[in-house]
Amino acid sequence: MDRIPILKMGDALLITIQVDMHDRLAIALEDDLTQKIVQTRAKGVLIDISSLEIVDSFIGRMLDNIAAVSRILDAETVVVGMRPAVAITLVELGLSLTGVKTALNVERGMTLIGKRVATIRGPSGRERG
């Protein structure tokens, strides 16, 4: 079975969704990601959807699930690269993607996560608590 690769980028994990997702692939991705977050102690998850021509409620639910699981594991999810036509359509579809942050591109998404890491670690750079 195909799997979506998960790359480590600094404190974050990067997932690039290029193929048309189907149920099994989505479930496998959620499982893989959960393990990866625990293993790497990533503080952020970037999901690049710039190659998706549409986002329907199925993909929306997957993004929501990923964000929910990541949050429990103390990582923040940022969806990057959503096409403007997709964003406009999502509003009418009624998909709010609560709990999912968005950024224009991977670079800006990394900046968001970098800020979060800085707040968690404090000025000394060491993890608090």
Add this chain to the structure above:
Amino acid sequence: MAESAADVLPIRSGDDIVRVRQQVRIRAVAAGFSLVDQTKLVTAASELARNTLDHGGGGRVRIESVDLGGRRGVRLTFEDEGPGIPDIARALQDGFTTGTGLGLGLGGAKRLTNEFSIDSAPGKGTRIVIARWKSV
């Protein structure tokens, strides 16, 4: 009303849903839809194709290009012989689902199109017709 030949595509698997999206996109482009209009119609088609597969147990979609006195559009008819929808008004409400979804598909598909009708009887199946016209 002039109509060009219709395509009928089966909806029996996740791959079929991908093919439906591709064919609907081709028709929307041919009808001169803007990128946003294409995206709205393809998204609505994706929702209904998934419902046909997941809730209706599989079925088919008929894809037609329509020209109504120079106004071009695409009409899609989704059909299945599944359990049917007992309470259509309720099924259309956002958040209502009998599965594990978000309950957005039907209401969303209605908002994303210009024409929307459901014909469903318990035990007999479901037929949903949607159409979207090129924006002027």
